[in-house]
Amino acid sequence: TFKYVDTDHDGVMVKGELAAVFDYLDVDHDGKLSYAEYTKYDGASAESQLTHDVFNHFDTNKDGFLQRTEYVDTLFSQMDHNGDGQVTRHDYDHFFTNVVHHEMHQGHNGR
Secondary structure, three states: OHHHHOOOOOOEEOHHHHHHHHHHHOOOOOOEEOHHHHHOHHHOOOOOHHHHHHHHHHOOOOOOOEEHHHHHHHHHHHHOOOOOOOEEHHHHHHHHHHHHHHHHHHHHHOO
16 A cells, blocks of 8 residues: 555655655565565555456466566556656555556456
């Protein structure tokens, strides 16, 4: 959730904070996140369809892992819709509530 990524609790997330989360999750330090590593964060359920869909959404090269650029750069740029280099709680909530849910819903209807 936002409060875990906003490590300095200033109300905005910057790319460095998201990168720190990636580094924390990457327990084997291979520069990529397996699904098991990804789901250990914030109690994400490995069985949750939304968790699976979000992982697959950001796995842009479809290799079954989230590369650092897929997780940090792609996720951050999609959340930072105005391009100011900061993600507010509103940006974060908007992204996960509207963009991700809409896109995942579209994907399930298209199967």
